[in-house]
Amino acid sequence: MTTTPGPVQDTSAVFVGMPSFPVAARSALENTQQRRALRQATHTIRDKRASVVAEVPEWEALRVAGAAAKDEALAHLGDYLEQLETTLVANGATVHWARDAAEANRIVLDIVRAKGVDEVVKVKSMATQEIELNEALEAAGVNAWETDLAELIVQLGHDRPSHILVPAIHRGRGEIRDIFRREMAAVGRPAPEDLTDDPAGLAEAARLHLREKFLRAKVAVSGANFAVADTGTLVVVESEGNGRMCLTLPETLVSVVGIEKVLPSWDDLAPMLQLLPRSSTGERMNPYTSMWSGVHDGDGPSEVHVVLLDNGRTHVLADRLGRQALRCIRCSACLNVCPVYERTGGHAYGSVYPGPIGAVLNPQLRGTTSDVDKSLPYASSLCGACFDVCPVRIDIPELLVELRGRVVDQEGRTAESTAMAAAAWVLSDPKRLARAQRAATAAGRLLGDRTVRAVPGLGAWSDARDVPTPPTETFRQWWARERGEEPR
Amino acid sequence: MSARDDILARVRGATADVTTSPGERRPAPVPDAPAERAATLSLFAETVADYRAQVVRVGPDAVADAVAGALREHGCTTAVVPSGLDPAWVRAVAAAAEVLAETEVTSDAALDAVDAVVTAAALGVATTGTVVLDHGPDQGRRALTLVPDTHVCVVRSRQVVHDVPEAVARLRPQPGRARPLTWVSGPSATSDIELERVEGVHGPRTLVVVLVDDETEAGR
Ligand code: SF4
Numbered sequence: 001m002t003t004t005p006g007p008v009q010d011t012s013a014v015f016v017g018m019p020s021f022p023v024a025a026r027s028a029l030e031n032t033q034q035r036r037a038l039r040q041a042t043h044t045i046r047d048k049r050a051s052v053v054a055e056v057p058e059w060e061a062l063r064v065a066g067a068a069a070k071d072e073a074l075a076h077l078g079d080y081l082e083q084l085e086t087t088l089v090a091n092g093a094t095v096h097w098a099r100d101a102a103e104a105n106r107i108v109l110d111i112v113r114a115k116g117v118d119e120v121v122k123v124k125s126m127a128t129q130e131i132e133l134n135e136a137l138e139a140a141g142v143n144a145w146e147t148d149l150a151e152l153i154v155q156l157g158h159d160r161p162s163h164i165l166v167p168a169i170h171r172g173r174g175e176i177r178d179i180f181r182r183e184m185a186a187v188g189r190p191a192p193e194d195l196t197d198d199p200a201g202l203a204e205a206a207r208l209h210l211r212e213k214f215l216r217a218k219v220a221v222s223g224a225n226f227a228v229a230d231t232g233t234l235v236v237v238e239s240e241g242n243g244r245m246c247l248t249l250p251e252t253l254v255s256v257v258g259i260e261k262v263l264p265s266w267d268d269l270a271p272m273l274q275l276l277p278r279s280s281t282g283e284r285m286n287p288y289t290s291m292w293s294g295v296h297d298g299d300g301p302s303e304v305h306v307v308l309l310d311n312g313r314t315h316v317l318a319d320r321l322g323r324q325a326l327r328c329i330r331c332s333a334c335l336n337v338c339p340v341y342e343r344t345g346g347h348a349y350g351s352v353y354p355g356p357i358g359a360v361l362n363p364q365l366r367g368t369t370s371d372v373d374k375s376l377p378y379a380s381s382l383c384g385a386c387f388d389v390c391p392v393r394i395d396i397p398e399l400l401v402e403l404r405g406r407v408v409d410q411e412g413r414t415a416e417s418t419a420m421a422a423a424a425w426v427l428s429d430p431k432r433l434a435r436a437q438r439a440a441t442a443a444g445r446l447l448g449d450r451t452v453r454a455v456p457g458l459g460a461w462s463d464a465r466d467v468p469t470p471p472t473e474t475f476r477q478w479w480a481r482e483r484g485e486e487p488r
Numbered sequence: 489m490s491a492r493d494d495i496l497a498r499v500r501g502a503t504a505d506v507t508t509s510p511g512e513r514r515p516a517p518v519p520d521a522p523a524e525r526a527a528t529l530s531l532f533a534e535t536v537a538d539y540r541a542q543v544v545r546v547g548p549d550a551v552a553d554a555v556a557g558a559l560r561e562h563g564c565t566t567a568v569v570p571s572g573l574d575p576a577w578v579r580a581v582a583a584a585a586e587v588l589a590e591t592e593v594t595s596d597a598a599l600d601a602v603d604a605v606v607t608a609a610a611l612g613v614a615t616t617g618t619v620v621l622d623h624g625p626d627q628g629r630r631a632l633t634l635v636p637d638t639h640v641c642v643v644r645s646r647q648v649v650h651d652v653p654e655a656v657a658r659l660r661p662q663p664g665r666a667r668p669l670t671w672v673s674g675p676s677a678t679s680d681i682e683l684e685r686v687e688g689v690h691g692p693r694t695l696v697v698v699l700v701d702d703e704t705e706a707g708r
Contacts (some may be wrong), residue, residue: 003689004501031583037682044683068513076510078499085492091666097492149689150680173681189656203689210690215596223615231661241634241676241691264510266660270653273671277616284535285616285652286675288691293666299629300668310495318502368579 006314008367009100015025020375026349029151032344034170038345041169048282049333049389055284056274067393070266070327073229073260074317078261080229087232089296093304098256100311101131107307108133108221108254109140117142117218121210122445123236123243124332125223127256127309129161129352133221143187144215144221147242149206156183163265163335163346164355170345173197184209210242219247220301224257225276225329228308231266233293234306237276237286247290248341253301258309260317260326270331275391279331285367311365312365321402329393334396342378349376360399368407377403435449498689513541526704528614529639529649533699535617539674540687541695546701552580552641555606558696559584564603567640568593569634572625573608581606590628601633604638605692610669610698612648613655617674619697621644622667630668639692641672645701 053059073080085095098104100215112120120137122144124126134155135146146155150168154161157179161167168176178262189195189209195201222243226235233348234255236243247253263272277286317323335341335355346354350372359380363373377400386396489497537543546553557578559567567585569578581587585604593599608626609619619641621627633639649655659669676691687693 002497003504006495006498042685061684070497070512072510075503075506075508077503078496079510081496081499090663091530097490097495099491103491147690148680149678153680166682166683176681190571194564199684200686202681203686207689211600215548216688217599231663233666239676240678240689242689244630244634244670245690248614249635267656270656273656274652281672283677284653285613285618285671287539287673287675287677289669289671291669293668296666296668300631300689308495308496314502317499320505323502358559431539432578487568 003318003320005318006310007100007312009312009365010328011366011370011373011374020371021344021348021350021379022151024372025344025379026216026351033172034345034468035343037169038163039342041163042338043176043341045166045282046333046336049279049336050282052282052284056278062271062274063393065271066329067270068393069263069265070260070329070392071324072264073262074323074326075388076264077259077262077317078300080264081259084227084229084232084262084309088228088294088306089232091232093232093294093306096305097313098307098308098309104256104307104309104311105133105136108256109137109142111252111254111305112137112142112219113140115219119143119145119213119217120221121145121147121213121217121246121250122151122220123222123238123246124151124167124353125221125256126222127258128221130255131309131311133256145187145210145217147210147213147246148204148238149242152206152210156180157188160347160477161352163332171200173199174250175323176202180371188212210245210299211459214245214249216241217250219245219252219254220250222246222253222255224255224261226263226269226272227257227261228263228266228269230264231293232315233266233267233291236274236290237280237455238288238289239281241288244288244290247292247301251301254306254307256307256309257312257411258311260328276329276331279329279389279391294336315367317362319364320363322360322399324394325357325364325399327394328357328361329389329392330333330357333389333391337385337389339381339383339385344379349379356380356396356400357394360394360396360403363403365409368403368410374411375408375409377401491537500574524601529648529699529701530618531650532612532614532648535614535708536612536619536674536697537617539617541617541674541697543598543697543699545699546703548700551698551700552583554698555580555640555642557586558611559604559638561607562604562637562638562694562696567604567606568599568628568636569606570608570626570628570632573606574626574642577606577608590632593632596631596635599635600638604640605632605636606640607633607642609641609643609647610699611641611655611658612670613617613650613652614648615651618655619672620659621670622659623670624667630670633672634691637692638694638696639672639686640696640698642698642700645699645703648699651654 025387096107137144153168163169174197177197184191191205224234225237277283338356341355349358353361359376380400382397533543546554567581568588570590610622611620675695677688678689679685
């Protein structure tokens with residue numbers, strides 16, 4: 001039977017008119033300080049990940065189990081969503097459904113208004129970033145305080161996150177001190193007079209600044225990493241304890257949960273709780289994981305709301321190949337191994353979902369009409385490292401190639417799209433790719449210094465809108481040299 | 489159409505190609521955990537310490553000393569205890585600090601003024617160095633183990649399981665009697681500033697795990 005796709009999501013005001021990826025990436029490529037910081041960050045986390053993954057002999061079996069759990073949930077999503085609703089309600093939670101960002105924001109705002117408060121505390125959540133809940137609340141006169149340290153830095157700096165896991169990785173400690181000194185006083189407890197750029201001191205300043213807000217807040221907003229259908233349990237995985245504060249202290253808790261976060265069974269947490277921390281922060285287990293099943297008498301919030309969000313997900317779900325992107329558990333491992341991301345950072349992706357997963361998810365969630373979404377499938381060298389580390393085995397390279405083909409079909413055979421089509425054809429076969437890359441390198445040597453962006457491996461896409469000058473080294477050659485390995 | 493019906497209809501339309509029925513997938517393989525108890529227990533002590541929690545391993549007779557010692561070492565003069573905590577442990581707390589009952593400290597602000605909390609645990613996980621709280625009577629409501637800056641947690645060795653699948657299996661919520669769960673692996677931490685690890689942001693900055701060897705030769 002053929003599937004019927006749900007509607008795509010509206011590109012939010014923040015990202016409308018975003019230039020194509022290569023254009024947006026250019027300024028990032030010129031920012032050498034950011035590139036150095038990102039390189040250090042991604043390499044550090046990727047090494048930690050590799051060492052804790054190596055501790056688990058059955059890692060591959062876990063990946064298969066993780067992917068199978070998500071596939072089961074997605075294949076029968078209607079049934080599991082209904083089951084989740086039933087168990088949540090039985091546990092005392094109130095379930096809401098939101099077709100799109102505007103509807104979700106309205107639901108949250110109505111709850112906040114009903115409580116008569118003008119502020120909420122928030123624990124980092126990709127879903128609420130996606131729907132731009134903070135902006136919507138602020139427009140309605142409600143302050144949304146981010147409580148994750150990095151999110152606080154981003155919020156106080158009037159900035160956007162650049163990495164899923166370490167959103168303020170583009171800020172150095174000196175900048176953070178300046179932001180705290182300049183901004184904290186206006187929104188609450190000021191930074192201490194003698195604040196230096198010592199990370200422990202900066203964390204202490206955040207602790208004091210936020211503690212006041214935690215103790216005062218009546219309403220908290222969270223997302224969820226997992227929503228277990230058979231027990232009606234939500235799970236939040238975190239490090240700092242700000243999540244526990246938000247999930248425990250306020251009287252009312254609202255959790256905005258993408259419909260793809262459902263897990264069929266409690267037992268599925270067994271692979272997930274091993275896959276996520278090791279893939280994400282490179283720890284055996286993250287410091288804190290909270291699980292709650294609706295309202296617990298005498299303990300924590302007495303009013304628990306869950307907003308189940310579509311916002312383009314049913315569009316992705318209808319695509320037999322593309323739906324695997326909904327398995328994503330937002331661990332960010334694919335970002336940390338991506339040679340393209342490492343150089344461009346997160347902002348160029350024009351979305352809260354950057355990196356390899358962003359390159360496949362955004363054009364599916366939003367469709368390929370805007371410049372940025374048309375160019376995202378090209379924001380990759382198809383090296384395959386993202387698939388290798390993905391804990392739920394999303395075949396990102398395969399999806400990228402498929403999406404490239406679709407962009408080409410849609411754009412027609414203009415000069416540019418012909419080049420894109422050639423790339424998609426070439427890249428769909430590793431042997432052809434190797435041949436073509438060797439040929440391109442030879443041409444690059446002849447052209448010498450005219451290579452516009454001499455970052456090996458990036459030339460192919462970063463110059464997609466100019467006459468491309470082939471790089472002097474193929475991506476695979478560069479990768480092999482960089483890692484001291486043979487190309488795969 | 490309501491948003492609910494609309495979304496469910498979209499979901500069913502989007503998955504119209506699926507021919508299997510729910511639950512048909514094969515169960516995920518769960519590798520056998522090694523049965524060697526002694527190894528599991530020392531692994532637990534190691535992995536907990538690895539996360540910079542303090543681990544004190546004692547026999548059943550020495551729990552009181554360990555608890556009191558931990559409170560003194562960290563300069564805690566007040567400590568809150570959950571209502572169902574072992575009375576012998578409460579006496580140990582009293583030897584080192586002023587004891588506050590859970591019911592005496594009702595507001596979060598009052599809790600914020602308390603130095604420490606002493607609790608039992610529901611479970612320990614060896615491969616990950618995790619202590620799981622199910623907030624039963626000997627652990628108290630969630631805020632108790634969150635707001636004070638020092639948490640002394642007594643784990644009985646028979647509560648330690650080898651790995652995450654074993655823990656998940658034991659903790660499955662019972663319908664109508666579900667408990668909240670908090671999995672704690674070391675003190676709170678952040679690496680948000682230039683990836684430099686800082687111990688302690690919002691949760692307790694000091695975590696002391698007292699591991700009591702209470703297993704007999706006959707096993708658990
Ligand atoms: S695509 Fe895979 S590796 Fe990337 S964030 Fe999602 S789960 Fe992690």
